[in-house]
Structures are given as C-alpha cells and as structure tokens.
Amino acid sequence: MQPDIPNYALYGEEGTALFPDTMHCESIASRSRQLDWRIAPHRHHRLHQFFLLESGGGSIALDGQFHELIPPVAITIPHLTVHGFRFHKETQGWVITIPQQVLDEALKSTPDLIAEFSTPAVVSATPEIAASIKQIETEHRNSRKSRHGYLTHLVGILAIDFARRLEQHRFDIQKKSPEKTHLQTFLALLEERYMECHSAGGYAAAIGLTTQHLNRLCQQVTGRTTSKIIQERLMLEAKRSLVYTRMSVSEVAYSLGFTDPAHFSRLFRQNIGLSPKAFRNSIELVP
Template sequence: MSRPVSSPVPVFKLYGEGQEWLTPDLLHCETIPKRSRVHHWEIKPHRHADLSQLLYVHAGQAEIEVEGQRRMFREAMVQVVPPLYVHGFRFSEDIEGYVITLAAPLVSELKALLGAAAEVLAAPANFTAGADRAYLNSLVAALQREYNAAQPGRDLALHSLINLLVVWVSRQMIQRHKAGQSQERGRDYLNVFTRLVEARFRQQPSVEALAHATGISVAHLNNVCRDLAGQTALQILHQRLLLEAKRALIYTSMTVSQVSDSLGFTDPAYFSRFFRRMSGVSPRAFRHTGHLPPPLNAGR
C-alpha cells in the first residue's frame, strides 16, 4: 500500500465513489468483501473529509494502515478511523466483516451522548473483540440487516444498534486507559521499591517493611514486581544480596565470614547455604571459579 510521496491522497465519501453521499441515512453499512473484492482486496490509502468509519473484522486477515503505520490482524477486531486520517486496507480473500461509515451529524450526536468517552471517535484506535466476538458479530450483522431492509422503525433500530456498538468501543477505550494508568502507577511503585532495596539491602529488611515504605500492601507489591520485573519482591531483594556477595568475593579480599557479616547475615553457615541455593555453588568455589562482567570502563 505504498504510494509516491508526491501523489495526492484521494478524498472520498465512500471509497472509489467521489464526493457524493449515496444515502439519505446518516450511516452506511456494507460487508468488507462487497467493496474490496472489486478492488482486488486492497483499499488504497485515502481519507474522508467529514466521515468516521468503524471497520469490524470478524474472520480472515487484515492489514491496516493509518497515517503510514501498518498492523496485521488475524483476530476479530474493531478499527476506528476518524475524519481526515489517511488510511488503507489489504484483506485476505476469506475476509469476513463490515465497514460502517458515520456522517458528521450522527458523530456529533454520538459524542453528545457519550460525554467524556467521546474521545473514542476522535483518534484512530483498534480493539480486539476477544470474548465479545460473538456479541459483536451478532450486533453488526443485525445492523447490516436493518440497513438493507425497509422495515417500520428502521431509523430507530439503526440508531439503537450503532449506539450499542459505539458504547462497546468506548468501554474498551476506558479499560485501556485505566490499564495504562495502573501500569504507570505500578512503574512508580517499582521504582520506589528498587530504590529502597538499594538503600537497605544490607539490613535485609522484611518484605512487609519494604511494602509499607513503598506505600502499598505486600500482595500489591508482589503483583507489581511479578508483572513488571518477573520476580517477587523477596526474589528481587535476594538477587541484590547475591550480586553484592559475588562482587565482594571477586573484588575484595574479605573472608566468607566477613562478607556474610557485611550483608547482614548473623550466621556464616546460613550465608553459605543462601549463596549455594541462589547460585548453585559455595562462596569459596565461586571465588575460585566465578567471575562478574568487567566494569563498563574496562580497557579505557
């Protein structure tokens, strides 16, 4: 879907059909194959001046490009494309899904109803269907049926169905935002915890004391450490102790007993058991055969 830099980006109402809006409705709904098949399964980069689109892929493979950024999808998902964003698609021949195009008045109405969640329609985003795949397929298929039929109450039904779809998308956005905030807070907690470990590891503080100083519970601290560092809080503390023990054994002439004492162990025998459990060898064996990476300024 590459294009010469100097080529103008086409502006369409519906892809390939110029600037005329072909329906009195405020939305247009069609299957992905209907339009993409006649274009050899590729919708080249273009943009819409005043239309928003929701692309729902139910099955098959879709390569989606928005503002030069491409992603490949092989699972059910919804792609949001706001007005003016350059976008294009390439589909596999077994693609199943729908393209829903929303006119500006309908988008304004939806934004007013959504309130703070209206940002979901303001920027490109994609959301995997996950466990909601069957629900979304039923919802969008019903929207397509209503769109193609001239039944009583059609306009109300179309508005109700598009409202449900946009609410689903807005909820995904809210969940993603909350997850991002949670991860950011988690990084802050982990940074505080690792600074505490660095400052206090020689005193071998309890995980409870470190969690309290971090400002969270032990369970929360362990969840943060596992999610972001792949280890429990105690494992992080023990790894720091082990690293310092290895450094002392390699770079100093301290005895094993002195190293043990410097790291807050009250019993050299317990230190030796700790070291063997963590490294697989005794402190003395490590001193004779082990090594650490050279300092960063080695050889300068």
C-alpha cells in the first residue's frame, strides 16, 4: 500500500474508531500551541470542519491555494480537503469538527444547502457565525439532557449562518432559480462521482438535462464548460495525489478512473501546463 496524505479523526490522532461524540469543539490554541503553531497538510475522512479566528491570524493552505487569515475570519473545510495552517503565536479561536452524517442530519430541513459545503472557503466572520460557534462550545462542554439533539440543532444554525455568508462568494445569481439548483446538483454529483464519471453527458442525464443545457448553464454561471469543470476536479485530485503520495503517475491515473495513463498525462499537461512528473518535482509540501 502506498503512503497517503495523513488522514486523521482529529489532527495527530490516528485510528479508525467511530467518532466518539456528536461533534468536537476545541480552541485553536489547545492543539496548535504544542505544535509551534504549525499544522502540517492533512485531511479528514467524513468529517467537516468550521474554524473561527478571533485574534492573531496566520495563513492556510487549501489544496495548494494559500489564504492569509486576518481575524475575524471563518473557514469551512469539507471532508478530504487537504489543509494545513501556520498560525501566529497565541492565535485565539475555535475549531468545530462535525461528522458528515451529523451535518447531513442538521441540514435535513434545508437540503439545498448541502452543496454549499462541498468546497472550502475563507470568509470574514459575521457576528452570527461567532455567536453560533460560541453557543456550540458552551453546549459541548456540558452533559445536559438532549445534548445530541441540541448540538445537532446548533450545527444546523451554524451551517445556515455560513451559507448566508458564503452566498456572495458563490455564484453571480443572487436569487433562487432552477438554474442555480441544477448547477448545485451537478457540483454535488461531481464531488461524489468524479472518479467514475468523466463525461458531461453522464452528469446531464443524472440531473435530467440535455448535455447542451447543462453546458450552457455552466458557462453562464461559471464561465467554464461542463467538461472543463469536470477536468478541473480531476486535476485537483491528481495534484493532491502527486504532491502528497508516492503513487506512480500510472497509479494516480488508474485511481482517478482513467484506463490509459498516457491519456491522463496528456490531459494533465493540457490543464496544468506541466507533465505530472514535472509538477510533482516543482511543488513544495509546506506553506
């Protein structure tokens, strides 16, 4: 088995045991201080994280993209997103770690929001986000009656607060529309099936649209074709594997559903401008 990107339940804690609580809440300082305020690139399986930085700051790497963190700032990180931090010393804030099934349960009444949390984002924190996280922190510390239900309810409120803040960072379409719903459905399906389905037609059929309609929609909202969006998602995962694992180029290709490694390499060069091997050699692993 090839070494993989570190995959933790909580950072630095190995193991495959079921998540032991409804969710986890801790201060940024509690874990980062003992690690000299640096968190190496890693990811979490089936765990979604929300961060709130109230003071201090630093930087975050999200799938190789670096963002400066100027408090008050909030971050949403979907499961399997490779991320690492460099915090300023004595940065103050909170980390909320939520099993995906709890987040899904919290969003049952607002399923249209699920797609909002399929990509990471860094935004300035609103008072509502800060209040929701602090309320979660308070409830997490106690063991009162109906704790699970109340925490799940608070996670739903936090997710709504985040979704409202994220709205201006997503699409140019400001009002709810069938087009936006279709696009969100496509992006959610892509996140689930990118390794097995590489064709625009496959996604269009799953949504109930023609390939031309989905392509037109993608271009109107994002400026990119359906095929380009699919390729970008594949290339993102390819870059993750090339930088953070020791898989050969052929193994990376097969893991992403390509039957011909040469075709994968050509597509990678077309999209990234380098061969997979050259890209691997050009990247530094730490911010």
